[in-house]
Amino acid sequence: MVLQLKDVTKRYRDFVAVDRLNFTIEKGEIFGLIGQNGAGKTTTFRMILDLQDTTEGLITWDGQPIKSVDRDILGYLPEERGIFPQMKVEEQLYFFGELHGMDKAVIKKDIDFWIQRFDLEEKRNVKAETLSKGNKQKVQLIASFIHKPKFLILDEPFSGLDPVNMELLKDAILYLRDQGMTILFSSHQMDNVEELCDHLCLLKRGESLFSGSLLDLKKQYGKTKLTVRTDKSFEELSKFPGVVHVKMERDSQAVLTLEDESYAPAIFDLLSNGGYMEKFSLDYLSLHEIFKEKVGAGLV
Amino acid sequence: MSKFMVLVKQLYKQKVSAKSFILTTLLYLVVLAGIMYWSEIRDLIFSGDADTIAVVNETNFDVSEVLQNTDDYEYEYVTAGEVAEKLKDGDYYAAFTLTDADGKLAAKIESYDPLPLNDQQSFQGMLSQAGQIYAMSQLDLSPEQQQLLLSSEPIITLNSINEAAADGKSADEKMAGVWISYAIGIIIYIFVATYLSIITTDVASEKGSRALEMLLVSVKPEIHFRSKIVGVFLVALTQFIILFGGLLLLLRFSDGGNKWSIVTNLLDSMSIGYFLYVMGFLFLTIFMYLIIGALFGSLVSKVEEAGQVMMPAMMLTLVGFYVMLTGMGNPDTMLIKVFSYIPFTSGMVMPMRLGATDISAIEPIISFGLLLGTVLALYFLSLSFYKRSVLTYSSGGIIEKMKTVFKVTT
Numbered sequence: 052m053v054l055q056l057k058d059v060t061k062r063y064r065d066f067v068a069v070d071r072l073n074f075t076i077e078k079g080e081i082f083g084l085i086g087q088n089g090a091g092k093t094t095t096f097r098m099i100l101d102l103q104d105t106t107e108g109l110i111t112w113d114g115q116p117i118k119s120v121d122r123d124i125l126g127y128l129p130e131e132r133g134i135f136p137q138m139k140v141e142e143q144l145y146f147f148g149e150l151h152g153m154d155k156a157v158i159k160k161d162i163d164f165w166i167q168r169f170d171l172e173e174k175r176n177v178k179a180e181t182l183s184k185g186n187k188q189k190v191q192l193i194a195s196f197i198h199k200p201k202f203l204i205l206d207e208p209f210s211g212l213d214p215v216n217m218e219l220l221k222d223a224i225l226y227l228r229d230q231g232m233t234i235l236f237s238s239h240q241m242d243n244v245e246e247l248c249d250h251l252c253l254l255k256r257g258e259s260l261f262s263g264s265l266l267d268l269k270k271q272y273g274k275t276k277l278t279v280r281t282d283k284s285f286e287e288l289s290k291f292p293g294v295v296h297v298k299m300e301r302d303s304q305a306v307l308t309l310e311d312e313s314y315a316p317a318i319f320d321l322l323s324n325g326g327y328m329e330k331f332s333l334d335y336l337s338l339h340e341i342f343k344e345k346v347g348a349g350l351v
Numbered sequence: 352m353s354k355f356m357v358l359v360k361q362l363y364k365q366k367v368s369a370k371s372f373i374l375t376t377l378l379y380l381v382v383l384a385g386i387m388y389w390s391e392i393r394d395l396i397f398s399g400d401a402d403t404i405a406v407v408n409e410t411n412f413d414v415s416e417v418l419q420n421t422d423d424y425e426y427e428y429v430t431a432g433e434v435a436e437k438l439k440d441g442d443y444y445a446a447f448t449l450t451d452a453d454g455k456l457a458a459k460i461e462s463y464d465p466l467p468l469n470d471q472q473s474f475q476g477m478l479s480q481a482g483q484i485y486a487m488s489q490l491d492l493s494p495e496q497q498q499l500l501l502s503s504e505p506i507i508t509l510n511s512i513n514e515a516a517a518d519g520k521s522a523d524e525k526m527a528g529v530w531i532s533y534a535i536g537i538i539i540y541i542f543v544a545t546y547l548s549i550i551t552t553d554v555a556s557e558k559g560s561r562a563l564e565m566l567l568v569s570v571k572p573e574i575h576f577r578s579k580i581v582g583v584f585l586v587a588l589t590q591f592i593i594l595f596g597g598l599l600l601l602l603r604f605s606d607g608g609n610k611w612s613i614v615t616n617l618l619d620s621m622s623i624g625y626f627l628y629v630m631g632f633l634f635l636t637i638f639m640y641l642i643i644g645a646l647f648g649s650l651v652s653k654v655e656e657a658g659q660v661m662m663p664a665m666m667l668t669l670v671g672f673y674v675m676l677t678g679m680g681n682p683d684t685m686l687i688k689v690f691s692y693i694p695f696t697s698g699m700v701m702p703m704r705l706g707a708t709d710i711s712a713i714e715p716i717i718s719f720g721l722l723l724g725t726v727l728a729l730y731f732l733s734l735s736f737y738k739r740s741v742l743t744y745s746s747g748g749i750i751e752k753m754k755t756v757f758k759v760t761t
Binding site (some may be wrong): 097100102103122123125126127128129130131134135136137146147149150151152191194195 | 352354357358361365369556557560561562563564565566567568569570742
């Protein structure tokens, strides 16, 4: 493991923002920290980045307390985008590179590469304040890793992006992971987390509800999501054994939630009755559904 | 290059190449040039526009020696009959009717429109001088006696019998001190107001745009704080050097070098120690307000709130400036003495006491020491507070913001 959080707590007088948080991230993996607004994600990021002190607990990088680690190994993209509005795009990237101790000549190659990859060639000498939201986000993302940090934290990197730019950013994150960078990120878009993360931590009001691999999380719930295409009615489907919930969708499609995946063969027999069936698919719950179930439980 | 230097370089480059900096500096230079070349500009704009004054002299006294033509006024000696008509037609700007009133000169000033204050004052000055000469002419004095009377000024020697007191300054030296201190006061006020606003807005803008969070991943808050103060101070110093250099060149080459000799005479009457003190007060005061500006900038959540938080500091500089202005009339008042020790105002007030009053050597040392101590104390306190406030976002007034910082960071 390369990053470890051990019983990390952040308390503001009577309010506990983060409560005994524990997780580890392996080198070169993408780790997702997910939770609702105010769950403690940004506070956790700030403690890891040593922008805020922990009240209790320990954060280590490669076995060393994070406070004693060279800050240039860290990269950070804040949730609310922060770039210098009056600075030109290229100037901005050079500035962040130099700030992390990199030589101008060395950064140039990387700036050229990323500007081309993110289709910003025409914006190279344009002031940041004139860029569109998506382009600002791209520039800021480049600024956060232009110094090739070992550990990159991305706070809501996809918020407000259109699907095309979202794909560009996802590809870039996977590319950085393939280059050996360890990445921790937060997102409200669960499909992105599911697509990118190997491991994750689920936060609710500062407390960890789950920490581990995505598959392990899904296995906790089992394969209980059954999607079928049938001419059976809602009432008929509800009476099938082990069915706890039915949701009718378009095109005669229904999604059944089962008590247990062991009921699936019996339902298959009942539906097909030895004949052809267009769709019968038994899956794990999606992360979105698990998130709603785990984090949304108890919420109105 | 160290992170500190990268930050200072970026801030310095950005501010010095900003249009606002270039335009402001040019504007100040134009204003300075306008002041230096005012007589030439006035001649160029108003040449041939001397106002004609009709003089109806009903005495047997020759006033033409006193009422001599100048660039502003031309005198025409006429009889009473034609004056009113020509005043109405605008041929005459004003008319003086001089008569004898029991051995004294009586003058009636007439004009079609009411006269502006400066013309009233000029006319009164010239006519009272004419009245003096007229009165003397009634006494049958010889030209030598008249000259002696006109040039008689008492010979005054100042001597303080308190041996412990500093050597007294002459009235000329004190007047020079008043004017130099006035100039220094204005410089401090303009620079503090300008650069306090720049540093507060700059920190607030970085904090509001969240660029600060990205910076603080790489640099510690104390380095960021120091870089802001040093960077903005260097920008202020650059502008000071440009304006000071420009002023010296203008003084040297305008008015055939006459102004230069006036200034060198003025400076000769002041000691080197005075200038060292003045420079010390000037730079320490700017430093102090930059520290306050950076701290206040770190308290706000968005740049729009910068004006609100820097108001208390702006008020302090205004107080210092107005107290310094009251010293122009009398620099020995208790008000001036008290404010010359208060660190937030001493930079503007103590140079006036130093230049224009007889104070003992220990007083400026104490004032300077207090200012230096305050700068150091403020620096360390602000630094410790800055580390807490720079990533804390809150609403409300300045006190409320400070309370929030303490609440969430302790």
